[in-house]
Amino acid sequence: MRETLIKQRYRLGTKGWFYAGRYGIERYLYIFHRISGLGIILYLSLHIILTSTRIFGQGIWVASMEMVDKPIFKFGEYLVVAAFIYHALNGLRLFFIELSFFIGKPSRQDYPYTTSVKRQRPFVYLTMIALLCLLVIMSVDFYFI
Amino acid sequence: MPLLTFKIQRFDPEKDKEPYMQEFTFEVEKGLTILDCLNYIKENLDATLSYRASCRMGICGSCAMLINDYPRLACETQVLVLGKTLIEIKPLPNYPLVKDLIVDLTPLFAKHRAVKPYVIHPDERQPEKEFIQTNQEQTKYLQFAYCLKCGICLAACPTVATADNFLGPQALAQAYRYNSDTRDNGLKDREKIIDSSYGLWRCHMAGACAEACPKGVDPALAIQLMKKETILGKKKNIAPLALPLVGVEPRPGIPKAPERTVK
Numbered sequence A: 001m002r003e004t005l006i007k008q009r010y011r012l013g014t015k016g017w018f019y020a021g022r023y024g025i026e027r028y029l030y031i032f033h034r035i036s037g038l039g040i041i042l043y044l045s046l047h048i049i050l051t052s053t054r055i056f057g058q059g060i061w062v063a064s065m066e067m068v069d070k071p072i073f074k075f076g077e078y079l080v081v082a083a084f085i086y087h088a089l090n091g092l093r094l095f096f097i098e099l100s101f102f103i104g105k106p107s108r109q110d111y112p113y114t115t116s117v118k119r120q121r122p123f124v125y126l127t128m129i130a131l132l133c134l135l136v137i138m139s140v141d142f143y144f145i
Numbered sequence B: 001m002p003l004l005t006f007k008i009q010r011f012d013p014e015k016d017k018e019p020y021m022q023e024f025t026f027e028v029e030k031g032l033t034i035l036d037c038l039n040y041i042k043e044n045l046d047a048t049l050s051y052r053a054s055c056r057m058g059i060c061g062s063c064a065m066l067i068n069d070y071p072r073l074a075c076e077t078q079v080l081v082l083g084k085t086l087i088e089i090k091p092l093p094n095y096p097l098v099k100d101l102i103v104d105l106t107p108l109f110a111k112h113r114a115v116k117p118y119v120i121h122p123d124e125r126q127p128e129k130e131f132i133q134t135n136q137e138q139t140k141y142l143q144f145a146y147c148l149k150c151g152i153c154l155a156a157c158p159t160v161a162t163a164d165n166f167l168g169p170q171a172l173a174q175a176y177r178y179n180s181d182t183r184d185n186g187l188k189d190r191e192k193i194i195d196s197s198y199g200l201w202r203c204h205m206a207g208a209c210a211e212a213c214p215k216g217v218d219p220a221l222a223i224q225l226m227k228k229e230t231i232l233g234k235k236k237n238i239a240p241l242a243l244p245l246v247g248v249e250p251r252p253g254i255p256k257a258p259e260r261t262v263k
């Protein structure tokens, strides 16, 4: 009993997703990827529930549309689009990395060690720049046009 | 000599309910490692401090701990290189705690064993002669063969933080190491274990294992290469056995080799 208690305490758990030490940017992108993915799923289910109110007739549909016609929901929608862009771009990066592009080959290791993570880092920066550009375009489109 | 404070996590399962931090302050000189400082504390300040270490040269893999929020080998980390006057030392996360800085590495070894980390020969017979392997063939796995089983990569991995049964970077890297060895023919055997949702495919390339590994093993690289090979298929030569020597007479006076003891 005592032993299992100790065990549970020392697995980092979801806390380990957020902060576990001073690691590279990829470890935090991983967590963002999960959160944005969960956010998109949550949005999808809400979206399906909300639009399905149409089968109860025009009145209920209009009422539910009015309910979500508030700045807070608009901001939520904005976040969903941002999460989607992030998830898609980072997913594309992972797709290439998991097919072993940009990570190099096994080699004899000498100090200071180089790693696959360092080798693919320029690709991370590129993804982030693309993300930033798309976010700017999206924000302008969302709030000003 | 600079004055440093060490904050060390203490926990004795027979006495304490919760771990707590204990402070020690003393002067250190240049060149001392964290392990040297722990030895100093044990010899001069508090003999009850427990930690594990043996080789003090980065080869046995027993002194891994969380030093200033980063998993490192205590014997390979110089105190002054950290550039801090407060040094916080905790046991490795993601493992059951035994006492003070000692964690139970049983999960690591169990996962390591699960991937059959040994050369599985093409046929049942023991080879009669040595295998011929080129340098290039060796380079394909050598990097991964340097693993110490220190357990740092599992402490760094965010997937291990929530999934106990994930094989983890260490075991997967070893699976790749043996799969890439031209003397080995165990790919099919290992595939059953690694090509599963708690094997290969639970890695999402957070890369922390590769960065934290003290031996440059780069488990992340091994895992991504293995993902590609699992999807596209792996091509590998099987190392030939050396040809038997013919027409060679031993020089006079050289005794005959003893009979083999392993059949």
Ligand code: SF4
Binding pocket: B146, B147, B148, B149, B150, B151, B152, B153, B154, B169, B170, B173, B212, B213, B214, B215, B216, B217, B218, B219
């Ligand atoms: S791969 Fe590196 S970090 Fe992981 S157990 Fe082996 S030596 Fe330690």
Ligand code: FES
Binding pocket: B052, B053, B054, B055, B056, B057, B058, B059, B060, B061, B062, B063, B064, B073, B074, B075, B076
């Ligand atoms: S004491 Fe052996 S690796 Fe540190």
